[in-house]
Each structure stands twice: as structure tokens, then as C-alpha cells.
Amino acid sequence: MNNQLASLLDLSKRAIVPIIAAVGLLLAxxxxxxxxxxxxxxxxxxxLYDAFQTRWSITRNYPVAGxxxxxxxxxxxxxxxxIVEDDLGGTPYSLSARRLVHARADGLTDTQxxxxxxxxxxxxxxxxxxxxxxxxxxxxxPRVDVGSDQCSKPYSxxxxxxxxxxxxxxxxxxxxxxxxxxxxxxxxxxxxxGGLSPYHLExxxxxxxxxxxxxxGARDKDGKFDPEKFAETAQRDEVKMTEIKLSQxxxxxxGGLLPAAKVTEEIAKIRQVPAHEDxxxxxxxxxxxxxxxxxxxxxxxxxxxxxxPVGLKxxxxxxxxxxxxxxxxxxxxxHPDFIVVDGGEGGTGAAPLxxxxxxxxxxSEGLILMRNALVGAGVKxxxxxxxxxxxxxxxxxxxxxAQGADWCNAARAFMFSVGCIQxxxxxxxxCPTGVTAQDPSRQRGLVPEVQGERSARFHDKTVNALMxxxxxxGLDHPSELEPHHLMHRSGPEKGVPMDxxxxxxxxxxLLDAPEDTIYxxxxxxxxxxxxxxxxxxxxxxxx
Numbered sequence: 001m002n003n004q005l006a007s008l009l010d011l012s013k014r015a016i017v018p019i020i021a022a023v024g025l026l027l028a029x030x031x032x033x034x035x036x037x038x039x040x041x042x043x044x045x046x047x048l049y050d051a052f053q054t055r056w057s058i059t060r061n062y063p064v065a066g067x068x069x070x071x072x073x074x075x076x077x078x079x080x081x082x083i084v085e086d087d088l089g090g091t092p093y094s095l096s097a098r099r100l101v102h103a104r105a106d107g108l109t110d111t112q113x114x115x116x117x118x119x120x121x122x123x124x125x126x127x128x129x130x131x132x133x134x135x136x137x138x139x140x141x142p143r144v145d146v147g148s149d150q151c152s153k154p155y156s157x158x159x160x161x162x163x164x165x166x167x168x169x170x171x172x173x174x175x176x177x178x179x180x181x182x183x184x185x186x187x188x189x190x191x192x193x194g195g196l197s198p199y200h201l202e203x204x205x206x207x208x209x210x211x212x213x214x215x216x217g218a219r220d221k222d223g224k225f226d227p228e229k230f231a232e233t234a235q236r237d238e239v240k241m242t243e244i245k246l247s248q249x250x251x252x253x254x255g256g257l258l259p260a261a262k263v264t265e266e267i268a269k270i271r272q273v274p275a276h277e278d279x280x281x282x283x284x285x286x287x288x289x290x291x292x293x294x295x296x297x298x299x300x301x302x303x304x305x306x307x308x309p310v311g312l313k314x315x316x317x318x319x320x321x322x323x324x325x326x327x328x329x330x331x332x333x334x335h336p337d338f339i340v341v342d343g344g345e346g347g348t349g350a351a352p353l354x355x356x357x358x359x360x361x362x363x364s365e366g367l368i369l370m371r372n373a374l375v376g377a378g379v380k381x382x383x384x385x386x387x388x389x390x391x392x393x394x395x396x397x398x399x400x401x402a403q404g405a406d407w408c409n410a411a412r413a414f415m416f417s418v419g420c421i422q423x424x425x426x427x428x429x430x431c432p433t434g435v436t437a438q439d440p441s442r443q444r445g446l447v448p449e450v451q452g453e454r455s456a457r458f459h460d461k462t463v464n465a466l467m468x469x470x471x472x473x474g475l476d477h478p479s480e481l482e483p484h485h486l487m488h489r490s491g492p493e494k495g496v497p498m499d500x501x502x503x504x505x506x507x508x509x510l511l512d513a514p515e516d517t518i519y520x521x522x523x524x525x526x527x528x529x530x531x532x533x534x535x536x537x538x539x540x541x542x543x
Contacts, residue, residue: 343389
């Protein structure tokens with residue numbers, strides 16, 4: 001009897017909300033309060049539904065009250081972002097990073113009062129070494145010439161550009177704003193693998209056309225590469241370079257995915273795919289399967305584009321594969337004009353959590369490996385190297401350039417510059433600022449003319465911040481930054497130059513004495529005719 005009473009009391013506690021509502025309903029009926037009665041009746045009915053439904057255990061045991069958990073679960077990201085997290089601890093981008101981008105985009109002060117808030121004793125801290133004799137008048141808009149001796153139409157790139165983001169993943173107004181910023185600021189706008197849309201062309205900003213495994217905008221009815229369609233678009237004046245996407249930092253080896261909710265009739269027409277269905281790029285390319293075939297395809301793209309630079313974009317995975325590309329370059333004599341290394345910390349609107357968290361080499365390690373492959377194989381003078389992955393500040397630019405990059409690309413930072421607030425609703429089509437939403441009523445919040453100017457200001461101020469660092473080191477151009485200019489904390493009492501933390505090969509080291517390098521096993525495993533290793537790497541290391 002006592003157990004039954006205890007059970008009844010427990011049930012009444014868990015159902016307290018609909019019980020109170022039932023009492024309120026009786027009171028409303030007696031007093032004739034119609035609106036209160038309707039409200040209480042709704043709560044009672046909701047309580048009955050919750051108590052007898054079988055899908056959710058929390059509301060079955062806690063009718064109505066269990067829904068409060070859902071409410072706070074939905075509000076949690078916003079409450080955490082605005083109330084709980086500190087300036088430096090937020091992820092993927094800290095409040096400090098977002099605030100810096102927004103301040104520069106708005107043309108507000110970006111100075112820091114009262115000193116740094118960073119822990120300069122922690123192991124992850126790093127800094128640029130300055131000079132007693134700084135440069136008085138550094139250049140204000142450093143450029144990088146892109147184009148090997150096989151390219152007839154080289155391009156002069158900014159040291160900071162818009163990384164690959166597709167129309168469809170971004171809204172039409174976001175694409176318009178970004179491209180307007182690129183036109184105003186003199187930097188390029190990468191289309192992402194979603195193809196070249198009309199919105200990329202409205203403002204006349206420089207375009208890098210990325211071609212992924214889906215060949216969107218240059219595909220036949222079977223989804224294969226169509227050279228005639230490619231040539232027609234690649235030869236447009238707005239398209240300055242083309243780029244083969246091999247993999248993406250946020251989801252390497254997965255292919256691209258645009259959820260069905262975002263595949264509108266318009267996007268389907270541009271991509272040449274069915275509307276309102278998931279748009280998935282294959283994991284790999286159908287146009288090539290070996291390093292040599294890949295370079296031959298790149299050479300064909302360069303020819304079809306009228307001699308414009310062609311590049312590769314990839315997140316570094318198995319370390320022997322960059323060396324396989326180098327061996328193919330040496331064997332064929334074909335030089336891609338640039339390579340973009342995408343860090344594993346890169347972001348996307350939709351990626352499997354395991355791939356986003358655990359697959360793909362982080363930017364610093366991937367960039368240094370690719371730099372060593374190019375320099376060690378003696379081909380760096382022909383092939384430019386770019387870095388992409390969570391770059392948003394002058395220091396981020398300086399760090400990547402010191403580690404081997406010629407320029408950097410940024411995606412999410414430019415999204416912040418046109419209004420993104422890191423709501424992390426990209427994959428749902430409910431972006432509150434209209435940056436990633438396809439709903440016109442949400443897109444109207446983003447005015448391209450206004451946000452385009454904000455984007456250009458962010459670019460200008462960030463490049464200026466880079467040049468302040470370059471000048472403080474006594475240098476004239478970012479290309480003069482070397483690994484020894486970057487110090488890294490290796491303990492609470494010691495900091496060492498970056499070239500003592502990582503290995504940086506000398507010119508031709510892989511040609512002259514590969515066995516003397518840390519990459520000896522990977523170099524032996526690499527082959528120009530296949531991306532698969534030629535030897536058992538585990539057995540080689542064991543021996």
C-alpha cells in the first residue's frame with residue numbers, strides 16, 4: 001500500500017504541469033474566463049498526448065514539463081555563446097575572433113586595451129620575432145604572381161582571398177556580397193565545387209572556378225567531365241584560374257553534400273542535377289585515377305581555359321601521396337600552377353562528425369609536408385602554395401606564410417564579414433542572417449551592397465595587420481617570412497624557432513639524398529603511376 005501511494009505521489013509530481021492546468025481549467029469554467037480556459041485546455045490536451053505517446057520517454061514520464069528540456073537544449077548554443085563562453089574559449093571560432101572580424105568589417109577600432117588576454121606560458125603559444133630595425137614604409141597591398149612556365153596567362157593574387165564556398169551552400173545574396181567585396185578589394189573569390197552561378201558574375205570580382213568530382217557546370221548527362229562546357233565557362237574574362245578539388249578539410253574522402261532542402265530548382269539547373277534531392281559528389285574523380293592522369297587532366301584544363309593557371313586543392317591525408325604527385329611532376333614535366341592545402345580544421349555546412357573531428361591533417365602539418373614535398377623535389381619555383389583553414393587574422397596569415405604558403409584563403413572569416421554570427425544552422429536552411437539560407441524571406445536580411453563593402457574592409461584591415469607584422473620583423477614583403485621568424489613555446493621556460501619544431505627540407509633534398517630525410521619511407525612508397533603505396537609502410541618502419 002505504501003509503495004502504491006509513493007508511486008502515485010511520484011506520478012503526480014512528474015505530471016504537475018498538466019494537473020495544475022486541469023485545476024486552472026476548472027477554475028476558468030466556474031469563473032467564465034474563456035481565454036484562460038482555452039489556454040489551460042490546450043495544456044491538458046498536450047499533457048494527455050505526452051503521457052500516452054510512445055516516441056519520447058522524457059515527455060511520457062514528464063508530460064509537458066519534459067518539453068522544457070527541449071527548449072533549453074535548443075537555446076543552449078545561443079546562451080553558451082553569449083553568456084557562458086569567455087573571449088578566447090569559444091569554438092569553432094572564439095568570441096575574440098568573431099569580434100575582430102566584425103570590427104574590421106564595420107570599420108571600427110580593432111585595437112586591444114590593457115594587454116593580451118592570452119596565456120603566453122601555455123605550450124600552444126607562438127609569436128613572431130621582431131627586429132630592432134623595422135621597415136619604415138612596407139607595401140600596402142602585397143601580391144603573388146601565379147603561373148608556371150607552362151602558363152600563358154598568369155594571375156596576380158592577393159595574399160588573402162575567399163576560399164571555396166558553393167552557391168547553394170551559400171545564399172545568392174551572400175555570393176553577391178562576397179563577390180562585390182572581391183571586386184572592391186582586389187582579391188579573388190573561389191566558387192566552390194557547386195559551379196559558377198550568375199551571382200558570381202554580377203559584380204565582376206575575380207573568380208577561381210573550382211571543379212570537384214561532380215564536375216558541376218562542366219558535366220555531361222552521365223555526370224562525367226564535358227570539355228566543351230568547361231572551355232566555354234573557363235575562358236570567361238571573370239575566371240582567372242581553375243582548380244581541381246581532390247578533397248576538403250572538413251570532410252576529406254567524402255565528397256560534397258548539399259542537402260535536399262537546399263537543392264532548389266535554380267541550384268539544380270546550375271549544377272545540372274535533380275531538384276529537391278540530396279546532391280552528393282562522388283568520393284573520387286572519374287576523369288583520372290593516378291597521379292600522372294591527374295596532371296594530364298590539369299594540363300588539359302589549362303589548355304581548354306586558354307592558358308590560365310590551374311591548381312590542385314586537397315587536405316593532406318596519407319603522407320606518401322604528396323610525394324607521388326611530385327614524382328608524377330618529375331616524370332611528366334607537367335607543372336600545376338598552384339596547390340591549395342586545406343587544413344583538417346576547415347569547416348563546411350554539412351559534414352559527418354567523425355570526418356570533421358578525426359580525419360584530415362591539420363593545416364600546419366599538412367602545409368609543411370606539402371612545402372617540403374615541393375622544395376625537396378626542386379619544383380617550388382614553378383608551383384605556388386596556398387593555405388586554407390581557420391585563417392582570420394594578420395597573425396594567421398603570417399604563421400602560414402612563414403610555414404611555406406605564398407598566400408592564404410579564408411571561408412568562415414569572410415562569412416563573418418558579411419553577417420554570419422556562427423549560429424551553426426547552415427545545414428538546416430534556417431540561417432538567421434541569410435548567409436546560408438535559400439529562403440528569400442531570410443536572404444532579404446543580407447543586403448549585398450552593404451555587406452560587400454564590409455567584406456572588403458575586413459580584407460583590407462587584415463592585410464594591413466599582416467604588413468604591420470612583416471614591417472616589425474624588418475621585412476618588405478610577406479614572402480620574406482621564414483620558419484625562424486616564428487617562435488613556438490615548448491614549455492613554460494623555453495621557446496624555440498619553428499624550424500626546430502618541424503623539419504624544413506632544403507632545395508632538392510629529396511632528389512639528392514632522400515634517405516637522409518625524415519620522409520625516406522614515404523618517398524620510397526610513392527609512385528607516379530598510383531596513389532597507393534608501393535611498399536608496406538608499417539613493415540618498412542619496423543625494419
